[in-house]
Structures are given as structure tokens and as C-alpha cells.
Amino acid sequence: MATFRLIITVALIGSLGFGCDDNNASEKPYTNVVWEDEFETEGSPDSEKWNFDIGTGVEIFGVPGWGNNELQYYTDRPENIRVRDGMLEITARGESYEGSNYTSAKILTRDIFETTYGRFEARIMLPFGQGIWPAFWLLGDDSGGSVVWPQIGEIDIMEYRGQQPTIIHGSVHGPGYSAGQAVTDSYRLDNGRFDTDFYVFAIEWGPDFIRYYVDNELYNEITPDDVSGEWVFNDNTFYMILNVAVGGSFVGPPNSSTPFPQTMYVDYVRVYSE
């Protein structure tokens, strides 16, 4: 039933999905900034706010099973990640490096900033092209490796396929509803694209709800009634991840028409509590 209701929601949103106003911006209950990065200091990302994930992405801090058949090698080189002109730039490149044909970058707040509930938002202009897969997402803490995905929980605030430049996706993954069975909704621009302008991607997350926003327009709410398994988002702490993957099961590989390099620009990331 939950799935059925979601489809209805998708259809409704899909049929309007414009983005030319924010007339339904809520009276924001989330006003207290608890964490932020405005990306004002040129150079490498602030090491007091972010960790790097170096490698193919198959392991996260030594725990394997990730990667989704992606093709990139994540580095911390300035060619792949830097702060410049008030923006974080994560750049995917087509180049041979450490056995991969593409390089990119992935940063996390794991072990630095983890929390439960709040408003998580980032202002982003996305790249484009077949096989480009940027994301702004949260993962639940794994208690030193004793709890594994999907039990730890995953909240994808924004995922995007470079070959669908007018559509972004927001999802949750948990036990019984992960990977292809994740609970997802999509937001489509009818007369705009995510690779030509900045948009604010946000969730507001509290007890038994996660709400998804693009430029303050609510387009989905997920509650325990919508998931076909245990709700794992009320107890655990979560950390943030920003990355640009290349290839993988969600997007397929790049092709000859994919222009490289491709850069995701992040103006800021902010977390608010109520």
C-alpha cells in the first residue's frame, strides 16, 4: 500500500514539478545552525569538518560492500576537489589513475559531525552527462562496524543522473527497503535544469518523518507507514556525504558524448536544529 501511495505522489509531483517560486516555504522551525560549511577558505576542504574517502569507493573506512559497480577512483587532489571562489568543487575527470579510468572525490563528516534529526541543506549546481552520479546523502553510524547497511539507515537528500538533467531523487534505505527497493520520490523541473542553476536540496527530519525539499518546495514526506520494514531513523546518529560518482548501477557507464571534466559546485552545507 505504501508503495502505491508513493506512486500517486510521484505522478502528482511529476505532473507539476515546476520550480519557479517558493510560495509554500514553511515558517521555518529550523533556525538554529548546529553545523555549517560556507566554503570560504580557498584550497582543500576544511579537515576539521570533512574526511576524505580515498579509493574506488568499494570500502568506507575499511568496510567493504559499497561501490555499486562505480568506475571512479576518489582522490583528495585539487584536480578532483578544492574550494575556490566561495564554492566547493568536486570534479570528475576521465583519466587513468590507480587502475580506474575516472577520478573524482568524496567527502564525509563521519566521526567529526554526526547527529539525529534536523534540517540538512546544501545549495548545489550539478554537472551533467551520461554516467555522472552526484549525491548529497546521509549514512547512519555503524557502531564501529557492528551494524551493517542497510540496518544503519541511509537518507539520500539528493541523487541525480547526469543523463536526466531535469530530475533529482530523494530516498531512504533501511532493512527491507534498500537498493532497488528503496523508498524514493523524484522532483522534476519542467522548464529548467539542475546543471544550469543552483538549487537548495534539503530534508527536514524528525521523529517518524523525513520531508524532502527543493528550493523550499516540499515534494515528499516519508514516514514509517511508507517503508516496508523497520524505521531506523529515530535512534541512530547520521553523518553527511558529498560525492560525484562515475558509472555504477544507478546511472550506467559514461559514453562518448559525456563531456569531462564535470564539476559539482556546492555553495554551502548547513545543518539546523529546531
Next chain:
Amino acid sequence: MNTMVFKSTQRTILASLLIMFLATGCERSVDGLEEPGFTTNPEVYIDGFSSGLEYFPFADSKQDAFSVDKDVTYDNSQSSMRFDIPNVGNPSGSYSGAIFRDENGGRDLTGYNALTFYAKATTAGTVNEIGFGQDFMGNEYQVVRSGLRLATYWQKYIIPIPDASVLTAEQGMFWYAEGPEGGDGYSFWVDELKYENLGTIAQPRPAINNGNDESQTTFIGTTIQIPGLTFTINQANGVDVTVGAAPAYYSFSSSNTDVATVDGNGTVSVVGQGTAEITASLNGIDADGSLTVESIGSFTPAPTPTEDPDNVISIFSDAYENVPVDFYNGFYAPFQTTTSNDFSVNGDNVLNYENFNFVGIEFNQNVPTIDASNMNTLSVDIYLPNDVPSGSAFAVNLRDFGADDSFGGGDDTIASTVINTGSNPALVSGQWITIQLDISGMTNKSNLGQIVFDSDQGPALQGATIYVDNIYMYQ
């Protein structure tokens, strides 16, 4: 409290949905801009001809290929444009093609970024050329989308405008040219043909020289037309669309105007010795691709032939009237490496064979074979601009097709001569060499069909650049 917020949001979404039905889009309408001058009317053909629109078929096309169809329409609108493509051999025309021109002086299209339409066809045909900007009055801002694949159901198609800021008075609203598919004609329909300002197309990528960075050896006095002017955008479905665009959309520049200048039409004039890189931009975006001109200075033309024109059959020379040929390079697959990069210096046309191994000139397919019964000599001038490696040899082969007037068949005759670095004349670099092939004793020479130049007896010549001029026979 949070729930309250959510509900009010849902209401707003529903209200927005309602508004969407009433007024599509929230963009400011360009129609609202009161500007003197030409109309901004975006409609070309919606349910009929828009104001000022006229139909002009190409002179040699099927004149009645276009009709207004009131039965087959997109979205049950009142009418659509129907185009009938003839079968091969149709006496009324071998293809269909037309322009649709605004006869009220033109439209101001500066507020749009694409020509869009719905189309479908009786079969999944591929329209050779379709676009806008062709007006039979210079086609200054012509844009063409080549190879537009249709389906048997209605689909929307986009032809992007490379730079709308120049289209302040455009008359060429729409044009197309299409021939039979595999010999068979078919029909296609176009409806809801209009200019739009789409927010869903982006990532403009202009290119010259088809996006390639290439260099060309040349001389003072040469003119070169920059080829491969394209413009690519990305559509909402993630698929790129590339169109060919007229030079007037681009700003060309030369890195060294003492060596080469380039005009607004993308015509490069070589004026000095040295190197100059020709690049371009479109609406402030650097175009991919470039052409580097490497001018080796003054060109030494081949000696002008002195034989009496009455006693000459000329195949390639500016000194004589040439007989028609099928081609000066047959691009024989798969073993031929020779490419052509012919040039003209101060009006003197020169064949330029690059990456040479062998190449054929033919006159037997769509033109008559040559009757050289009265001729005694075939003369060819060649010039090798680069060093000639030892072991090089260059052969001239003249082939008569015999009584059957076709290649092979057991009745062909071949006359040949070969020069090498030790022969007289010798194969040397940096000067014109006149090669004379005696054909006075050639058994059959009344059905000449082919000349082949090869390096078979001197493979060291392979890869060379060879200029060729003044190919003619005389008594």
C-alpha cells in the same frame, strides 16, 4: 505544528497545479516586451500558416510535396503540415524540399532558444536536412539538423538556435530537404511548429573544424574555408543535439594576422610565411577545434603548359578546359591511405594528395570515357614539398577500359611510367617535375577510364604529400 505546515504545503501544491492549467510556465512572456521593429510572434505553423508565412519549394524538388492535412494532426489540432517524399524515378522530382519564409519582413527571434515541432512519419524515415534560417537571400543565419530520425508516432523535436541575439529580423522560419529512403518515398507530418525559450536545453558547445585541432601546410595566396561549424546542446532527456550553423553565428580570430587573416564568413586568407592558429567563439563561448595554418611562404606554381589547346585533352589544368571526371580521388577502401587536401593559390588550383600510397582519378561512371586515339603523350606535373626518402618511386598508370567500356572484362590496356630518385626526370623535393608518359604505341586508347598514381615500386614514398597539376594529353 509540523503537520500543519505539511498540510498547508499540500494545499499550495494543489493550488499551483490549478494555476498551471490556467497559465503554463511562470517565465515572463517575451510577448509582453513592447519593442518597435519586427514581430516576436513565435508561431510558424500551429493550426495553419502564421501571419506572413509563405511556401517556396526548391526549384528542382517535387513542387507539390507540401500540403495542409486536416485529418492527421498532433493532439487533434485543426491541421498539420504534410510532406510527401517521392519514390526514386518520380518524374515530378527526385526529392522534396522547401523553405517557409516570413514575407512580412521577418521576425524578432531574440527571445527564443529553439525551433520546436512535433513530427511523425509513415515509416521511420531519416530527414536529410531540416532547420531554419534559409531564406533564398543569402541564408546568413542558416541552421541545419542533419539526419533527423522520425518515428511512426508523434514526437517532439528541437532545433537549437546557436545565438538568438543576431536574429532580430529573421525571415527563414523553417526549411527541409528529404529524398527517398532506400528508393521508396514516404510521408511525414510536422505540427505545432514554433519558436520557444526552453529552460530544459543547456550546455551550449560550439565547434569549428568538427571540434578537431588540425594543421595544414599552405602558401601565401591560399584561401581556406573553415569547415565543420557545429553547435551542440544537451536536451532534458540527456541526449545531445548537434546542428550545423552558418559562419555568421561565429566570431573568428587569427593568432597571427601577419600570416593569416580570417573574415566573418570563416574564410582564411594566407598572407605571409609562418604559423597562425584560427579559432572561434560563439556568443562568448570558445568553440572546440582549431585550424593551424603553417605557411611555407610563396608558392611556386607549376610551369604553364604550352601545347596548343586544339591538340590537348585536359583532365586537370587551369591552362585548358578540362573534360569532366567522376573524381580526382576515389578513396579506394580498404587499402588506400591517400587523402585529399586540394588548394588554390591565387586562382591556381592544385591537387594535394596527403598520406600518399596510391590514388585514382576516374572518368567512366557518370561521365564518358575519353577517346584519346589522336593523343601521343600524357603529361603530369608533380611537386614534393618534403624530403624524398631513398627507395621512393612514383608511378603513373593510364588505363583503357576496352570495347566493353568498363573496368576489367579482359580487354583493358594499361600504359605506365615510373620515376625514382635516380631516373630522368628524377624524383626530387622542392621543384616541379614534369612526367611524360608516351602513349603513342598504346594498343587501345579510345575508352580511357582511369589514371592511378602509386608508390608500389618505391614504398619509401608512402605517407608523402604530393601536389599534382596539369594532367593532360597532347598529340
